[in-house]
Amino acid sequence: MLTMKRVLGVLILLCSLTGLTFADQPYMRAARANLLGARAQLQAARANKGGHRVKAIEHVNNAIGLINQGIAYDRRQNHVQSTLGSAFNLMTPADQPHMQAALDYLRQAKKNLELATADKGGYRVKAIDEVNAAIDETKKGIDAGQ
Numbered sequence: 001m002l003t004m005k006r007v008l009g010v011l012i013l014l015c016s017l018t019g020l021t022f023a024d025q026p027y028m029r030a031a032r033a034n035l036l037g038a039r040a041q042l043q044a045a046r047a048n049k050g051g052h053r054v055k056a057i058e059h060v061n062n063a064i065g066l067i068n069q070g071i072a073y074d075r076r077q078n079h080v081q082s083t084l085g086s087a088f089n090l091m092t093p094a095d096q097p098h099m100q101a102a103l104d105y106l107r108q109a110k111k112n113l114e115l116a117t118a119d120k121g122g123y124r125v126k127a128i129d130e131v132n133a134a135i136d137e138t139k140k141g142i143d144a145g146q
Helices: 002-023 026-044 052-077 097-115 123-145
Strands: none
Touching: 026 052, 026 097, 026 123, 052 097, 052 123, 097 123
């Protein structure tokens, strides 16, 4: 019976460690998920945006790459994440549903990046810059498509 208790204890310990691994980088992972959603919406939007939709997609792709690098950097440096939380911007004009949805995802990604711990080897800040550029291009695309 003693060995069964040890096995059970080890199993519980492993499950706990697995849970910690999945909780790693919550804001950075959330920002990446937001960016993936934004990219999907930008790709689904019509191409009549004066080239701004394509530029926004490029910025989103750059931000996703930088987020991945920031997560990897943070893991190498053994940093720990802190609190959770975010807010949504849900305004959607009827004539631009995909572009507006992309803008909402981008804003949410920016909020998540801003909530993430600062030390990511500079990648988090660069990702925020790319997200800001994608937001600007998406807004210009909305204006061009009206």
